Amino acid sequence: MKYTxxxxxxxxxxxxxxxxAQKTQRPYRAIYSGVPWFxxxxxxxxxxxxxxxxxxxxxxxxxxxxSDTSNAFAGFNCYASTDLYNWAFKSAALRPQKxxxxxxxxxxxxxxxxxxxxxxxxxxxxxxDSLNYKDQFVGYATADKITGPYDFKGPLLFGxxxxxxxxxxxxxxxxxxxxxxxxxxxxxxxxDDYTSVVAHVNKSMTSGFESPALFKKDNIYFFLGSNLxxxxxxxxxxxxxxxxxGPWTKQxxxxxxxxxxxxxxxxxxxxxxxxxxxxxxxxxxRWSYPKQASAATYVWQPMAVHGTKISxxxxxxxxxxxxxxxxxxxxxxxxxxxxxxxxRILYKGNWHQDTTGGMCSDQKGDSFQIQFTGTRIAWSGHSxxxxxxxxxxxxxxxxxxLYSAIIDLxxxxxxxxxxxxxxxxxxxxxxxxxxxxxxxxxxxxxxRSDYGSTGNFVxxxxxxxxx
Ligand code: GLA
Numbered sequence: 363m364k365y366t367x368x369x370x371x372x373x374x375x376x377x378x379x380x381x382x383a384q385k386t387q388r389p390y391r392a393i394y395s396g397v398p399w400f401x402x403x404x405x406x407x408x409x410x411x412x413x414x415x416x417x418x419x420x421x422x423x424x425x426x427x428x429s430d431t432s433n434a435f436a437g438f439n440c441y442a443s444t445d446l447y448n449w450a451f452k453s454a455a456l457r458p459q460k461x462x463x464x465x466x467x468x469x470x471x472x473x474x475x476x477x478x479x480x481x482x483x484x485x486x487x488x489x490x491d492s493l494n495y496k497d498q499f500v501g502y503a504t505a506d507k508i509t510g511p512y513d514f515k516g517p518l519l520f521g522x523x524x525x526x527x528x529x530x531x532x533x534x535x536x537x538x539x540x541x542x543x544x545x546x547x548x549x550x551x552x553x554d555d556y557t558s559v560v561a562h563v564n565k566s567m568t569s570g571f572e573s574p575a576l577f578k579k580d581n582i583y584f585f586l587g588s589n590l591x592x593x594x595x596x597x598x599x600x601x602x603x604x605x606x607x608g609p610w611t612k613q614x615x616x617x618x619x620x621x622x623x624x625x626x627x628x629x630x631x632x633x634x635x636x637x638x639x640x641x642x643x644x645x646x647x648r649w650s651y652p653k654q655a656s657a658a659t660y661v662w663q664p665m666a667v668h669g670t671k672i673s674x675x676x677x678x679x680x681x682x683x684x685x686x687x688x689x690x691x692x693x694x695x696x697x698x699x700x701x702x703x704x705x706r707i708l709y710k711g712n713w714h715q716d717t718t719g720g721m722c723s724d725q726k727g728d729s730f731q732i733q734f735t736g737t738r739i740a741w742s743g744h745s746x747x748x749x750x751x752x753x754x755x756x757x758x759x760x761x762x763x764l765y766s767a768i769i770d771l772x773x774x775x776x777x778x779x780x781x782x783x784x785x786x787x788x789x790x791x792x793x794x795x796x797x798x799x800x801x802x803x804x805x806x807x808x809x810r811s812d813y814g815s816t817g818n819f820v821x822x823x824x825x826x827x828x829x
Contacts, residue, residue: 389448389786392680392693395661396625396648396777397740398767400785401441402450406767408655409439410647411472411573413532413630417508420444421632424455424473424486428654434458434493435470438486440509446643446662446683455510456486456503463490463501464514470501472573472629474532476540477508478556485556486512487542489530495808499524500542502557518542520550520559529572529587531630536578541606543574547585549606567601567610577631577642579667585610586644586672588627592807593649595622595774602670616644616665617674622775624677625745626661636688642667643683644674648770651805651814656768657751664690679780697740697826700732707732707825711798718778720744720821726800730822735791738828740783745773748817750802754782757793764792772803772815778823789829796820 390399399407409425416422421443427436438456441449456473459465469491477484483504490501503512517524531543540552542559547567550559571587578584583603589596597619601610617623626646634641642665650657663674664681682691700706702721711728713721720743721730732739739756749771756765769781782796804814 413474438473453509456512479538480554498528531574533576573628593651598623639688650770657770700825722821724818729797731795736827740826742823743781744821750818751799752820753797
């Protein structure tokens with residue numbers, strides 16, 4: 363009997379440690395934009411409309427939890443990282459409430475957390491609304507611990523009244539004062555305890571201008587925001603000023619015109635103060651309605667900031683930031699590139715070459731598969747107006763699923779880029795399978811009803827395997 367228990371124990375222990383070794387041995391080594399990110403549980407990171415705050419040398423990311431079936435509030439997640447590449451799930455920081463303004467069939471968006479210097483409490487601000495976006499206000503929640511749980515307090519009041527506006531952000535100035543940013547360019551100053559508003563510091567400076575984000579460098583304030591196109595991407599732009607109350611000068615776009623901000627919408631700018639340099643990291647969302655949980659991704663890019671000018675001149679696929687020195691760098695991995703014409707790729711169905719040189723198909727159920735030996739695989743594809751969803755799965759050699767994700771190949775600004783990159787895995791033999799789902803992003807808002815793709819195409823440019 364004793365030996366049976368020992369035997370079972372050894373068996374279970376070996377099994378569990380094998381799984382852990384397989385899943386976490388080699389994490390990400392760079393920030394990748396526009397691809398699903400797997401967290402420490404191998405789940406896809408769900409933290410959109412996010413912000414990051416640093417606390418005791420750990421970076422905490424707060425963002426919206428989404429579902430693929432409804433836009434109703436599903437809570438706000440908190441993740442932690444010490445390198446900005448690998449994120450560990452920490453908590454469902456604010457859960458949907460049983461009833462009330464963040465209860466069933468309500469909307470909760472753009473959570474932003476700041477630590478109040480006067481009270482030491484963590485305060486989370488968010489856009490609260492009805493499902494049809496007609497009952498908006500800025501709400502707040504508080505917690506003693508950064509990871510929560512956060513206690514939802516209702517509307518943030520200014521002169522006893524809620525701020526009935528939608529897209530919002532936050533900014534903490536170097537003197538510790540906290541501010542709420544609102545679409546159109548409004549700025550409100552928070553009370554010392556961060557739980558009410560004491561002044562309307564800046565009135566609207568333009569119409570539209572959603573997803574507000576603000577940072578400061580060398581006593582110049584930079585205010586970023588987007589046009590109003592619902593979940594569709596557009597060319598975001600910015601203003602500068604020497605004081606939060608203005609006057610604000612419109613500076614124009616910070617990404618090349620028509621790239622639609624590299625297919626993303628602003629949510630936050632993270633400043634990394636290092637010993638050699640200061641990095642300013644643009645954080646944006648690449649929405650993917652209705653599959654916001656499984657296919658929406660993140661576009662995080664280093665920004666160049668000189669005088670009153672900021673820019674993201676090109677999209678960096680995989681880039682690094684040294685959190686000690688603040689220096690930004692590039693990865694030069696020793697990858698094996700596999701062309702889409704390689705005989706190693708097994709195409710099933712109606713795949714053919716498109717005008718970009720990609721191998722494409724829009725037939726539901728068509729797939730391509732490759733067996734590879736290595737530690738990581740990425741596939742690059744072509745996104746277009748006619749792009750659809752693709753399922754990507756990595757199996758180990760025993761046929762067990764290690765990673766699974768849905769990839770969105772729709773973009774109004776066409777791009778050829780990495781669409782999926784696996785986390786690092788122990789060197790072994792695996793299979794990657796990509797299947798055309800035969801569906802695509804589409805949605806409507808109160809002004810228009812025809813947003814989204816017009817096709818279901820999935821296109822493979824090439825594969826990269828890291829030995
Ligand atoms: C814009 C906003 C998002 C969300 C969507 C809804 O993109 O920035 O936060 O409200 O509209 O359509």
